[in-house]
Amino acid sequence: MTSKLRGVIAAIPTPVTQTLEPDIGRFVSLAGRLLDEGCDALNMCGTTGEATSMSLAQRKALMSAAANALPRDRLMVGTGAASVTDAIELTRHAGELGLAGALLLPPFYYKNVGDDGVIAYFDAVAQMTAAQATPLYLYHFPALSGVPFHPALVTALRERIGPRLSGLKDSSGDLAYSRTVPSDEGSLMEARDGTFAGCISATANLSSRLCAAAWRDGDAGALATASAVRKRVASGPLIPGIKAMVAEMMADPSYASPLPPLTALPAAESEKLKHDLEGILGRDIGF
Numbered sequence: 001m002t003s004k005l006r007g008v009i010a011a012i013p014t015p016v017t018q019t020l021e022p023d024i025g026r027f028v029s030l031a032g033r034l035l036d037e038g039c040d041a042l043n044m045c046g047t048t049g050e051a052t053s054m055s056l057a058q059r060k061a062l063m064s065a066a067a068n069a070l071p072r073d074r075l076m077v078g079t080g081a082a083s084v085t086d087a088i089e090l091t092r093h094a095g096e097l098g099l100a101g102a103l104l105l106p107p108f109y110y111k112n113v114g115d116d117g118v119i120a121y122f123d124a125v126a127q128m129t130a131a132q133a134t135p136l137y138l139y140h141f142p143a144l145s146g147v148p149f150h151p152a153l154v155t156a157l158r159e160r161i162g163p164r165l166s167g168l169k170d171s172s173g174d175l176a177y178s179r180t181v182p183s184d185e186g187s188l189m190e191a192r193d194g195t196f197a198g199c200i201s202a203t204a205n206l207s208s209r210l211c212a213a214a215w216r217d218g219d220a221g222a223l224a225t226a227s228a229v230r231k232r233v234a235s236g237p238l239i240p241g242i243k244a245m246v247a248e249m250m251a252d253p254s255y256a257s258p259l260p261p262l263t264a265l266p267a268a269e270s271e272k273l274k275h276d277l278e279g280i281l282g283r284d285i286g287f
Contacts, residue, residue, distance in 0.1 A: 004135070005076055005101050005167070006197045007040030008211040010204040011048040013243050014062065015255050022058055024065045026255060030205075030246065031070050038212025039204060042070075045078040046103060047141065047171070048202040048239055053259040056086055060093050067097040076200075080105030080139060084121050088128045095132020102129075103137045103169055106147035115153050119160055126161045135166035143171075169200050202242050203230040206249065206277065206285070228280045233273070240265040241273055248274055248285045 012034065015026035031042055044066055045051040045059050054062075063077055079090035079102040091102045107113065107121045126136065138157070142148040149157075149168065158165050204211050207226040214223035233241045240258055244265040247256035256264055265273070278285050 004073075005041050005137075008038060008198060008204055008208060008215050009041045009043050009076065009200040010034045010039045010208060011043045011046050011200055011202045012205060013202075013239065013246060013255070014045070014049045014051075014054070014259075016050075016257055016259055020259060022054065022062045022065075023254065024062065026250075026252065027062065028065065028069045030250060030255070031066065033250075034205060034208050035070070035074060037208040039074075039208045040198065040212075040215075041074040041076060041100065043076045043078070043103060043169075043200050046139070046200075047078075047144065048205075048242060049078065050239065050259045050262065051078045052081075053262070056081075056089065059090060063090075063093055063097060063099070067099060072098045073100050075099045076101040076103055076137065078103045078105070078139070080108075082107060082109040084124050087121075087125050091125055091129045091134060091136070092132055095129055095134035099134065101135045101137050101166060103139050105139045105141065105145050106149065108145040108147055111146055113147070115156060118147065118153060119156055122157055123160050126164060133164060136161065136164055137166055138168040139171070140168055141171040167197055201230065202238060203233050205242055206233070206245050207281075225280060229277060232276050232280060236269065236273065237262075237265065241270075244270040245273060245277065245285060251286055 012031055015023035015030070017023050034042060045054070045062060051059055066075055077094050077099050079087055079094055081087040081090065084107065087104060091104070094102045104122070104125065106118050138149050138154065140149045154168065198215065199211065201211070203226070207229045210222040210226040213219040214226060233245070239262055243258055244256045247253050258264060274285055
C-alpha cells in the first residue's frame with residue numbers, strides 16, 4: 001500500500017494540565033520542535049498520545065488546535081475508538097480539518113469478533129466519511145487491541161475500501177509481519193529501499209535527528225544510536241518514560257504527567273533513564 005505520509009513520523013505524546021485537559025500550548029511547542037529537528041510528520045492522538053484516555057471532545061479540540069498551528073499535510077491523527085460512531089465522528093473531523101491521514105485501531109472491546117464484524121466497522125467508517133476522503137491507515141497493535149490485522153483481513157479490507165486505504169502502522173514487533181508495512185526505527189534502512197514507507201515511533205521524540213539522518217542519508221551509526229535509545233526506553237514503561245524524557249528535553253516538568261490510569265515514572269527511574277540515554281547519545285538529553 002502506498003502513502004503520501006513517509007519517512008520519520010514521531011508518535012507525539014499529549015501534555016496534560018492539572019485538570020486533565022490536553023495542554024495545547026505545550027503540545028504545539030513540542031510538535032514544532034520535532035518537525036524542526038527532522039521529523040517528516042507527526043502521529044498525534046495515538047497510543048503514545050493517550051487518545052483512548054481522552055474524551056471525544058478533547059480529541060477533537062486537540063486536532064483542531066494542531067491543524068490551526070501546524071502544517072496539516074504533516075499530521076496523522078488516531079481516530080480509532082471502540083464506538084464506531086465515535087470513530088466516524090473523529091475521522092470526519094480529521095477530514096474537515098484537512099489532516100494528512102486517519103489512523104484507526106480495530107474495534108477492540110468485544111473479543112473474538114470475526115473478520116466480517118471488523119470489515120463492517122471499517123466499511124461504516126469509510127462510507128460515512130466519504131465526503132472528506134481522508135486517507136485511512138490501519139493500526140496493527142494486537143498486544144493492546146487484541147484484534148490482529150492478519151494478511152487475509154487486510155486483503156479483504158483493501159477490496160472493500162479501495163485505494164483510500166493508504167497504509168498500515170505495525171506495532172507488533174514482528175519484523176516478518178511488518179516487511180510490507182511501516183514499522184519502528186529498525187526498518188529505516190529497508191525503508192530507504194522501498195520495503196517500508198518509514199517508521200512511526202514513540203522514541204523518535206527523543207532521537208528525531210538521528211532517525212532523520214538514517215532515513216535521508218543512510219547513516220548506519222545514527223540508526224544504531226536511535227535503535228539503542230528505543231531499546232533502553234522500551235525496557236521500562238514506555239509512555240511514562242517518553243513523557244519523562246520529553247520533560248527533560250523541553251526543560252519543563254509539566255510534560256511528564258500522563259493521564260490516569262498511567263502513572264508518572266518515579267523520580268529515581270527517571271533519573272536512571274536520563275543517565276542511560278545521555279550515555280547512549282553522548283550528550284545532554286536537552287541539547
